[in-house]
Amino acid sequence: MPKIVDHQVRREEIAEALWRVVRRDGVAAATVRSIAAEAGWSPSALRHYFSTQAELLAFAMEHVIARARARIESTVYDGPVRVAVRRLLEELLPMDEERRAEAEVWLQLAARAQGDPAAVAWLRRADDGVAEATALAVRALAEQGELAAHRDAEFEAARLHALIDGLTIHMLTRPESMHPDRTSAVLAAHLDDLAI
Numbered sequence: 001m002p003k004i005v006d007h008q009v010r011r012e013e014i015a016e017a018l019w020r021v022v023r024r025d026g027v028a029a030a031t032v033r034s035i036a037a038e039a040g041w042s043p044s045a046l047r048h049y050f051s052t053q054a055e056l057l058a059f060a061m062e063h064v065i066a067r068a069r070a071r072i073e074s075t076v077y078d079g080p081v082r083v084a085v086r087r088l089l090e091e092l093l094p095m096d097e098e099r100r101a102e103a104e105v106w107l108q109l110a111a112r113a114q115g116d117p118a119a120v121a122w123l124r125r126a127d128d129g130v131a132e133a134t135a136l137a138v139r140a141l142a143e144q145g146e147l148a149a150h151r152d153a154e155f156e157a158a159r160l161h162a163l164i165d166g167l168t169i170h171m172l173t174r175p176e177s178m179h180p181d182r183t184s185a186v187l188a189a190h191l192d193d194l195a196i
Contacts, residue, residue, distance in 0.1 A: 011049055014039055015063040018056060019105045027108040032056070054116055057109055061122040064106050065129060068092070068099075072133070081144040082191045085137040089187055092130055092164050094171045095180045103168055134160040138194070146195045156194060163190055 017039035021030050032053055036046040050056040072091045077084035094100035106126070113119030135157040141147040147156065167186065170178040 007049070011059060012063065014041075014046060014049060014056065015060045018060045019101060022060075022105050022108050023101060027112045030057070054118060057112065057116075058118050058122055060105065061109050061113070061119065061126070064102050064109075065122070065126050067102060069129065081140055081146055082188070082195075085140055086184065086187055086191055088133060089137055089160070089164060090184060092133060093167055093180075093183060093187075095183065100172070103172055107169075107172065130164060131157070131161055134158075134164065141191070141194060146191075148194065148196055151194060160190070163187070 014035065018030055018035050021034050021038050025034070030053075032043050032046055032050075035056065036043045039046065046056075050059065068091070072088065075087065075091060077087055091099070094103040109119070110123050113123055135154075138147060138153050138157040138160060142153055147153065163186075167178065167183050171180075171183055
């Protein structure tokens with residue numbers, strides 16, 4: 001009887017191998033040959049799943065989005081609205097090793113993706129996901145009376161989006177000064193300020 005292969009699992013194994021190569025050696029080292037070697041495959045076996053490096057990079061970006069979305073959807077958001085909103089937003093930040101890996105890989109792939117229309121579409125999709133999360137956060141605050149009446153919700157969502165992006169960069173480039181506890185405190189202070 002022939003062996004049944006779960007192709008989605010195989011593709012995810014390849015994406016994980018790509019992540020390891022990118023984190024260890026940089027995105028320039030993420031060739032079909034190096035990723036195949038990291039996964040313990042032959043380059044021809046890897047090409048069965050991804051015919052071009054661009055397809056592989058696009059899938060790796062899609063994999064980052066899917067992991068983040070699954071994590072966000074599985075998290076329980078209870079307690080006071082500001083606490084729940086902060087918990088939601090922290091899922092977008094590199095607060096632990098898993099999220100740090102996602103952010104590192106994402107940023108390297110994003111830099112590499114410029115000029116590739118398919119990759120740019122995935123970048124836009126991820127950015128839209130952050131925008132959706134920040135809009136949801138501001139809407140939840142407003143519905144619970146935690147957004148001051150003089151504040152424009154759309155503007156505050158855009159400002160919160162920029163804060164998330166900035167915190168991500170600081171956490172990746174200056175982890176000694178922007179550690180998770182400090183990041184959480186900065187985010188909490190921002191959410192507190194929205195109420196006044």
